[in-house]
Amino acid sequence: MTAPTPAAAPVPAPGPGPAPGPDSPAAPQGSYDAVIVGGGHNGLVAAAYLARAGRRVLLLERLGHTGGAAVSTSPFAGVDVRLSRYSYLVSLLPDTIVKDLGLRFAVRKRSISSYTPYATAHGGSGLLVGGGQDRTRASFAALTGSDREYDAWREFYGRTARAARRIFPTLTGPLPTRARLRALVDDDETWEMLVEQPIGAAVEKWFADDLVRGVVLTDALIGTFADAHDPGLAQNRCFLYHVIGGGTGDWDVPVGGMGALTTALAEAARAAGATLLTGHEVTRIETDGTRPEVTWRTTDGEGVVGARHVLVNASPQALAGLLGETPATPREAVVEGSQLKVNMVLTRLPRLRDRSVDPREAFSGTFHIAEGYGQLATAYAEAAAGRLPTAPPAEIYCHTLTDPSILGPEAAARGYQTLTLFGLHAPARLFTADPEGSRDALLRATLDQLDAVLDEPITDCLARDADGRPCVEAKSPLDLERELRLPGGHIFHRDLSFPFGEDTPDRADRADRPDRWGVSTGRPNVLLCGAGAVRGGGVSGVPGHNAAMSVLDGTAG
Helix, strand or coil, X not given: CCCCCCCCCCCCCCCCCCCCCCCCCCCCCCCEEEEEXXXXXXXXXXXXXHXXXXXXXXXXXXXXXXXXXXXXXXXXXXXXXXXXXXXXXXXXXXXXXXXXCCCCCCEECCCEEEXXXXXXXXEEEEEEEECCHHHHHHHHHHHHCCCHHHHHHHHHHHHHHHHHHXXXXXXXXXXXXXHHHHHHHCCHHHHHHHHHCCHHHHHHHHCCCXXXXXXXXXXXXXXCXXXXXXXXXXXXXXXHHHHHHHHCCCCEEECCCHHHHHHHHHHHHHHHCCEEEECCEEEEEECCCCCCEEEEXXXXXXXXXXXXXXXXXXXHHHHHHHCCCCCCCHHHHCCCCEEEEEEEEECCCCCECCCCCCHHHHCCCEEEECCCHHHHHHHXXXXXXXXXXXXXXXXXXXXXXXXXXXXXXXXXXXXXXXXXXXXXXXXXXXXXXXXXXXXXXXXXXXXXXXXXXECCCHHHXXXXXXXXXXXXXXXXXXXXXXXXXXXXXXCCCCCCXXXXXXXXXXXXXXXXXXXXXXXXCCCCCEXXXXXXXXXXXXXXXXXXXXXXXXXXXCCCC
């Protein structure tokens, strides 16, 4: 069964609107068809689609630049390397958005999927996934002593790949019901393991080896604080989005860094006629059910602008604050992120204890550390009890092995490389008493886990900035909350939702239902176009696209 591509509103050619121009501190003039609050990648997607449709669009961004968490920066003085400082890989961005908006943006696939080192009686070895089926099969056999786990791996991910090909195209169409999406998947066993039962049950059913189980489970825990058997299924929702990305489950490297995407989006929005204003912080949204008004402030003062629609590229918690309301549900009221993000610049890649694999291969894919199944469970239990994990789980990759364009000429000539590390099971609650001390302690413990599989300390490979400091920076959830206003540092704004609506009488597939695109807020003419929308999370542009479609097809009111 092949899933049909859901119908989406047409994308007209660019129409009349305000003259395009650079980000400007000039005060907004008059009223607009749409005001977009927040200039992250989803807000930019919405702005570009609506402006191309001939709508008069104003985007207001608090910071001095657009891009939100999808930006490239050079954080180390005198080191010309543009890092994807926050978000760093692309999977969920549909090709249709890139094509519709004519974006000059590309991704590259990684030749190695993952490498997971482990200790042996004779030193070190590792599970390598990638480099061809024969090589991957041999790596599984060296770890487990047979082909059983490899065959299970192939069948398990064959199932998720078939589901991905059916589910992914629905993300940019009207929100399907649970029953409709289940029918599209057309495989009851796959649906049960992804949606109905804790993913830990499937992992334990399909795989016997602790290391293999851990590698599978990690996709359920990126930015999500949950146990494999959590009955709330937050881990399942996270796993589902990770394995359906692009219809293949591949996670690709953005050429030029993540900032290349948001730069292209901003250019597309301006070219279509949208007005993008940075340094404009929205402080209030008021609506009478017909025409909302948005209050903003800059260093020079305050103003109000009216609009037919307001699209909010901020968290549901921030939206409630702008409306002067309390969060509508417990899911919105208590939110916390659960990750440690570390950026490093190296003079060279470190040597591995496992001499059978080239570090250039090991670090080009996802390099897992302390992510065995038992280790993940222990780290979760420790963090849930209020303690920093003693063996913090994390995964690492080297952007520059796939895309060296982020290196400046001097860094490239010196052979510099970057490492991006994403740590798991680091909930915000662990940092509140001592934000800097706890972050530094977790960073040390995480790098110790990395050193345990290296033949030399990672600190020996770190480049130095212009002031002689090592080129390493760490961001806890509290840092992300302070810098990007992510609630509790949650990279998805709140726990992810399944990409469907429940099967209730008001969920009939009516073309005029207000929540047809999964972006409704319950307030007339006010839509959510950020990561907290249904089918939000990750660098996808999907909520921005869907909010724009809701405006264009009239279901936004």
